[in-house]
Amino acid sequence: MKQPFNYLRTGVLGLLMAATGVQAQNKVTLRTDAAAPTINRNIYGHFAEHLGNCIYGGFYVGDTSHIPNTNGVRNDIIAALRKLKVPNLRWPGGCFADTYHWKDGVGPKDKRPTLVNTWWGGVTEDNSFGTHDFLNLCEELGAEPYLAGNVGSGTVQELADWVQYVNFPGKSPMSDLRQANGRKDPWKVKFWGVGNEAWGCGGNMKPEYYSDIYRKYATFMSGPLFKIASGANSSDYNWTEVLMKNIPTNMVNGLALHHYSVIEWNHKGDAVNFTEEQYFQTMTSACFMDTLIRKHSAIMDKYDREKKVALVVDEWGGWYDVQPGTNPGFLFQQNTMRDAMIAGVTLNIFNNHADRVRMANLAQAINVLQAVILTKGDQIILTPTYHVMEMYNVHQDATQIPLEIQSNDYTSGKGKLPAVTASASKDKAGLTHISLVNIDPKKAQEITVSTQDAYKSVSGRILSSKMQDHNSFTQPDLVKPQAFSGAAIKDKTLTVKLPPCSVVVLELK
Structure with missing residues (x-):
């Protein structure tokens, strides 16, 4: 089947508009008459x-904290995430999930056993944040x-009990325990991951072995659940092939995929003080998400032509060296405009593959990897990634508009x-939204957008700054969205001037 989205490169890289620094025009064509899925x-x-x-120290500060909270969860974080x-x-993970025993995190907090987080920093946790929380x-x-x-260190019965504990409305041992712990009505949890990274920290399994393990666990998870199998590590296409071949589509609803934008795993580079060459390498890894989705989807299509099984990219984002002076197992890193570029590019890719990609999870929400929020005492800051995610939420549950794009090249000594x-x-209100990203940190881009519909007005917002710029606790608003005036519409043609290193979301009426 012909893909509605594709990249075409022009051969006019060197033609610059001397006065403005804008390269020769890029072209986007919207195909509003084409059938398309919901994003x-x-x-x-x-x-x-x-x-x-x-x-702990991010979401949860405890209900005795001086920081305003609701049942121990910070109110400012709740408001920001809303x-x-x-x-x-x-x-609860991640690698942590396959060492977590949920029954240790329910019941009176002062009677819960402690655990040692062997994966991340070797710290002792008191299980005060558990299932109810x-x-x-x-x-x-x-x-x-x-x-x-x-799945890694647990049992089938343990996972089946968890499902019953949170979902079963009638009388049963687990629903009785839930009510004894203060919750009468079930939460009706739909999404369930059957293990995490079974190829690595979840058990170092082979795909053939995990396929059977998955089938066993899934069999005993009762109810109308959305079950997600532990999928491939980035470009391990054989893992996807084996799982799709060995697990019937009526037993699985989603297949996970993990991919991080990394320069080199052993030399990730600094989160703030990076070179343009390192920036280019990171963006190359981020753009590779499109190839990954195409190739994994092609394998899934062989066994699931109706696309019943979703591709769930439940770990993605930028990964760098930890901030100097912090626990290396805590994975704390600053968040710059480079991360905004990763977010914009990746979300565009997901939107354009909405027929197969129907769920994803940025790693992670607070204080870890490509976080949307950073905390320090009673302060929080919203990162450039937060602002991109907020700008892009207009696409949620909207109908995708297939497009074709012809782009100039961003070149580096590492390629283009x-x-x-x-x-x-x-x-649903009839508004059209277009998300545009210019990853070139030095050159502006002029874009012509051709539409099949006539629009009367265009407005938008922009996030733009130097690629190393970031928000800090001394400058929390250095990088934030602004009103965008660089777009104009005439008849069925939209012209847009994107500054270097920028994300723009337009609204057309």
């Missing part, structure tokens, strides 16, 4: 692992919970990439 809101999901200060319209939140947090956010089950990426959608 599932769950593409904009987030991830909260027991890792560093994501949960503005993002977080559709789903994944918990997480699911009540999701209710506060209006987000669907996504629970990652312990399309400078411009884009995605578009039309919401």
Whole structure:
């Protein structure tokens, strides 16, 4: 089947408009007459692992804290995440999930056993944040919970009991325990991960072995659940092939995929003090997401032509060296305009593959990897990634508009990439939104957008700054969205001038 979205490069790289520094025009064509899927809101999901200060010191400060909170969860974080319209939140891991025993995190907090987080920093946790705390947090956010089950060190019975504990409305041992712990009505959790990274920290399994393990666990998870298998590590296409071949589509609803934008795993580079060459390498890794989705989707199509099984990219984002002076197991890193570029490019890719990608989770929400929020005492800051996620939430549950794009190249000594990426959608109110990203940190880009519909007006917002710029606790608003005036529309043609290193979301009426 012909893909509605493709990149075409022009051969006019060197033609610059001397006065403005704008390259020869890029072209985007919107195909509003083409049949297209809905962009599932769950593409904009987030991830909260027991890792560093994501949960403790991030989300959760305890109900005795002087920081305003609701049942121990910070009110300022709840408000910020509500503005993002977080559709789903994944918990408790990550690698942590396959060492987590959920019964240790329910009941009176002063009677819960402690655990040692052997994966992340070797710290001792008191289990004060558990199932009730997480699911009540999701209710506060209006987000669907996504629970990652312990397959690596757990048992089938343990996971089956967890499902019953949170979902069963009648009388049973687990629903009785839930009520004894203070919750009468079930939470009705739909999304369940059957293990995490089974190829690595989830058990170092082979795909043939995990396929059978998955089938066994899934069999005993009762109810109308959305079951997600532990999928491939980036370009391990054989893993996808084996799982799709060995697991019937009536037993699985989603297949996970993990891919991080990394320069080199052993030399990730600094989160702030990076060179343009390192920036280019990071963006190359981010753009590779499009290739990954195409190739994994092609394998899935062989066994699932009706696309019943979703591709769930439940870990993605930038990964750099930890901030100097912090616990290396806490994965704390600053968040710059480079991360905004990763977010914009990746979300455009997801939007354009909405037929197969129907869920994703940025790693991670607070204080870890490509976080949307950083905390320090009673302060929080919103990162450039936060602002991109907020600008893009107009695409949630909107109808994708297929597009074709012809982009100039962004070149480096390491090669070349399309400078411009884009995605578009039309919401239920009839508004069209176009997301445009210029990853070139030095050159502006002029874009011509051709539409089949006539629009009367265009407005928008922009996030633009130098690639190393970031928000700090001394300058919390250095990078934030502004009104955008660089777009004009005439008849069925839209012209847009994108500054270097920028993300723009336009609204057409």
